[in-house]
Each structure stands twice: as C-alpha cells, then as structure tokens.
Amino acid sequence: MTAGFDKVCMVGLGYIGLPTAVIFALRGIKVVGLDIDPVTVETINRGETHIVEPGLDDAVRRTVEAGSLRATTVPEPADAFLIAVPTPFLAGDDGLVPDLSFIESAAHSIAPVLKPGDLVILESTSPVGATERMAGWLAEDRPDLTFPQAHGEASDIRIAHCPERILPGHALSELVSNDRVIGGMTEACADRAAKLYRLAVEGACIETDCRTAELAKLAENSFRDVNIAFANELSLICDKLGVNVWELVQLANRHPRVNILQPGPGVGGHCIAVDPWFIVSEAPEDARLIRAAREINDAKPDWVIAKARKAADEHVAKTGALPRITCFGLAFKANIDDLRESPALEIATRLAEAYPGQVDIVEPFIEELPPVLATRARLARPSEAVNESDIIVLLVDHDDFKAMPVPQAARLIDTRGVWAGHSS
Known part of the structure; x- marks a missing residue:
C-alpha cells in the first residue's frame, strides 16, 4: 500500500536526498530523483553513488535495477515532492544569515508540474518561516492552484516541513529508525506528510506546525553546539594551565550527572556549524549564548594553527630548515568523506x-x-607521512588512525585525543 503516493520526487540527491530516496524506493515506491548536476544523475542511473555512506552503494544498485529509483535533471509530475537542497549562509550585518536561494530555485523548478492533491515537503534545515516562504514562491508560479497560506485546509497543495535527523555513516538505518518531527502549514498538511513518512519510517512520526518543526531542528543542533563549545573552551583553559584535557574530561564525567563532550579542532558539517546562525539571524539580541558558542567553535581552528606554527618556529630555530607537516584527516567527522564546513580542511x-x-x-x-589544497599539499599514505614528518597534526579521529601505533619521531599535536598523553 502506498497511501496514494504512487510516485515520489526527491529534489536534491546529496548526503540527505539520495539516502532518503533509497529508503522509499526499497519499499517499492517509485522514486524519481531530481538534481541539477548531470554527472550525479548519470552516476545514479548506472546504479552507482557519488557519496560515501555505508550500505548506500548496494541499496542504489538494487533499487535502480528493480526500476524503483531513477534520476533526472528535468522536473516531472509526482504525488509528493521532498526538497533536500543546501541552505548555506552568507555574511550579514549582524553575523551570518541563511541563503535560501537553493530552496527558491527548487520551488520554481517543481511548480510547473504540480497538480491538485500534491504534497510538498521541505526537508532542508531552514530558518523559521522558510516553509511558508517556499509556499509563497510556489503560489506565485501557480496562481491556478490554491495553497495553505490562503486557503487553509481546503488548499489544492499540501505543504509541510520535516527536518532530517541522521548521523553521517548511519544514514540508511537512522532514516528508518529515528523519530520524525512533521510540521504542516495546516493539520491536514501534517497528516498527509505523516502518511508518506510512515511508509518508510519505523520511528514515531510526530505532527506539529511547520514553524515549530523548523525551530526544533535548529534547537537540537544549537544544543549540541553549545555543549561542544564548552568542551573546546575547556581545552584552551587546560592548555594554559598545563592540564591534560582528555584526562580531565574522563574524570569529570565520573560524576553521575556530568557528561562533558570531547573537544576537537572546531565544529564542521552542514548542520551544527551552520544551524545556530539561523537562530541568531532571527533573534540576534536574545540568542547570546548560542552566538557565543558559535564564536568559540569558529575560533578553535585559529588556536590549532597557532600551536602548529609555534612548533614550526621551534623546529626552524633548532634545525635551520622548514618542517615537514602532516595533517591527519580532512573530513568534518570520523569515518566519512564529507568535507563540508570542516575545521580540519580549514586548518x-x-x-x-x-x-x-x-x-x-x-x-x-x-x-x-x-x-583549495591540490597545488599546495600532497596526499600521502600514513606510513610515509609518519616516517617523513617533523610535525603531525591529528584533526580527525578516523578508526584507521586509532589503529595506528603512536608516532614516535614527530612532534604531535592531537586535537582529538587519539594519542592522548603523547601530544605536545
């Protein structure tokens, strides 16, 4: 049973869109993926993937071969449209502000193929009010149809917001098992969207309004950002006081009501490093703690670079030659290939x-x-890097690095605690 959703269109086939398309296709629903990149479309239609995510290669191959998943660059009619496109930020007068141009472009692209009864869901993490703005762009393009902002429960088109909640590296399982917050522009919109997600999601589908759903995702990531900022600020204090931060966190966490996170070189990815600014942009005078946390985490790469440059200066003073520096890791978190907003890449x-x-x-x-690195640096194997390095800066705690013996010859700057007790 497809609950009236014989065909679903996934708009945007990136780290969220492609796995989401796959979980519906695995349940026999016809899914067409819409993307502006012809290379991405061609890759998927060959049954291959353009991103690294465990299990995704096999799932794409099987669903393409079964005829339940295909990709296109040309919009076509469907019963439901799920939009998962980037929402980057731009520099504004009062910090960073969200750029909704990709959402607007997606809305304009699907508007011509909408028909009465269709459902449009914005999955992109967005500032409060973005779903309503999307509905406005659709209404401008299709004055022959009615939309919730003007016709409420009687509208031709149902519109909702449902932010993803997944951990990269576990996308396929978490898209199915995690609870989903589904915010409709009306109760009927939320109900229609929940019927779609229940076809593939085993977690609870909790209905609310679209503004609450938008802010829920921003609040979740801002909560995590604030807690990471505490750990990162603590690491600076420990460095100044000559205390091993990794041991300190371990000891403090023995308190039954304390759970300090692990510090790192900053915060990356397209969620935690971005979403808090969406709240700040909407309430700059009130989001003081959220802004402070963002500024602390954004400044952590500067501290790491200063440590590396100090080590380099000491090497030059001692040997008269520039050091060979190796950075271990570029991704924004362990065991993935995603470099978006990565502090490791910046460093x-x-x-x-x-x-x-x-x-x-x-x-x-x-x-x-x-x-950005191709002409200035060299991609090296771990063994040769260890043997040739004067300074090693560990930036990502990949499992491959954890399995390595602690490098002995080089000066170590460990931002992840993989070689805790050995870094300087």
Whole structure:
C-alpha cells in the first residue's frame, strides 16, 4: 500500500536526498530523483553513488535495477515532492544569515508540474518561516492552484516541513529508525506528510506546525553546539594551565550527572556549524549564548594553527630548515568523506598556505585533494607521512588512525585525543 503516493520526487540527491530516496524506493515506491548536476544523475542511473555512506552503494544498485529509483535533471509530475537542497549562509550585518536561494530555485523548478492533491515537503534545515516562504514562491508560479497560506485546509497543495535527523555513516538505518518531527502549514498538511513518512519510517512520526518543526531542528543542533563549545573552551583553559584535557574530561564525567563532550579542532558539517546562525539571524539580541558558542567553535581552528606554527618556529630555530607537516584527516567527522564546513580542511589549507610544499595530507576517505589544497599539499599514505614528518597534526579521529601505533619521531599535536598523553 502506498497511501496514494504512487510516485515520489526527491529534489536534491546529496548526503540527505539520495539516502532518503533509497529508503522509499526499497519499499517499492517509485522514486524519481531530481538534481541539477548531470554527472550525479548519470552516476545514479548506472546504479552507482557519488557519496560515501555505508550500505548506500548496494541499496542504489538494487533499487535502480528493480526500476524503483531513477534520476533526472528535468522536473516531472509526482504525488509528493521532498526538497533536500543546501541552505548555506552568507555574511550579514549582524553575523551570518541563511541563503535560501537553493530552496527558491527548487520551488520554481517543481511548480510547473504540480497538480491538485500534491504534497510538498521541505526537508532542508531552514530558518523559521522558510516553509511558508517556499509556499509563497510556489503560489506565485501557480496562481491556478490554491495553497495553505490562503486557503487553509481546503488548499489544492499540501505543504509541510520535516527536518532530517541522521548521523553521517548511519544514514540508511537512522532514516528508518529515528523519530520524525512533521510540521504542516495546516493539520491536514501534517497528516498527509505523516502518511508518506510512515511508509518508510519505523520511528514515531510526530505532527506539529511547520514553524515549530523548523525551530526544533535548529534547537537540537544549537544544543549540541553549545555543549561542544564548552568542551573546546575547556581545552584552551587546560592548555594554559598545563592540564591534560582528555584526562580531565574522563574524570569529570565520573560524576553521575556530568557528561562533558570531547573537544576537537572546531565544529564542521552542514548542520551544527551552520544551524545556530539561523537562530541568531532571527533573534540576534536574545540568542547570546548560542552566538557565543558559535564564536568559540569558529575560533578553535585559529588556536590549532597557532600551536602548529609555534612548533614550526621551534623546529626552524633548532634545525635551520622548514618542517615537514602532516595533517591527519580532512573530513568534518570520523569515518566519512564529507568535507563540508570542516575545521580540519580549514586548518590544513591555512597551514599549506603558510608552508607551501611542506604539508602532507592523510585522508583515507578521499582519492584526491580538494582544489583549495591540490597545488599546495600532497596526499600521502600514513606510513610515509609518519616516517617523513617533523610535525603531525591529528584533526580527525578516523578508526584507521586509532589503529595506528603512536608516532614516535614527530612532534604531535592531537586535537582529538587519539594519542592522548603523547601530544605536545
């Protein structure tokens, strides 16, 4: 049973869109993926993937071969449209502000193929009010149809917001098992969207209004950002006071009501590093703690770079030669290939700019360096990097790195605690 959803269109086939398309296709629903990149479309239609996610390769191959998943660059009619496109930020007068241009473009692209009874769901993490703005763009393009903002429960088109809640590396399982917050522009919109998600989601589908659903996702990620900022600020204090932060966190967490997170080189990814600014942009005078946490986490790469440059200066003073520096990891978190908003990438890039030709990169989840590093650094194997390095900066706690013996010869700057007790 497809609850009236014989065909679903997934708009955007990236880290969220493609796994989401797959979980519906695995249940026999016809899914067409819409993306502006022809290479992405061609790759998927061959039954292959363009992103690294455990289990996704096999799932795409099986659903494409079964005829339940295909991709296109040309919008076509469907019963439901799920939009999962980027929502980056731009510099504004009072911090960073969200860029909704990708959502607007997606709305304009599907508007011509909408028909009465269709459902449009915005999955992109968005500032409060974005779903209503999307509905406005659709209404502008299709004055022949009615929308919830003007016709309420009697509208031709149902519109809702349902933010994803997944951990990269576990996307396929979490898309099915996690609870979903489904915010409709009306109760009928929420109910219709919940019927769609229940076809593939085993977690609870909790209905609310679209503004609450939008803010729920932002609040979740801001909560995590604030807690990470506490750990990162603590690491700076420990460094100044000569205390091992990893041991300190371990000891403090023995308190039954304390759970300090692990510090790192900053915060990356397209959620935690971005979403808090959406709240700040809407309530700049009230979001003081949220802004402070963002500023602390955004500044952590500067601290790591200062540590590396100090080590480099000491090496030059001792040997008269520039050091060979190796950065272990570029991804924003362990065991994935995602470099979006990665503090590791920022640190590696700035070190390569400061020491051109002297920086090696070890990143097991990529096959070539991103353009920003390609002409300034070298992609190296772990063994050769360890043997040739004067300074090693560990930026990502990949399992591959945890399995390595602690490098002995090089000066170690460990931002993840993988070699805790051995770094300097």
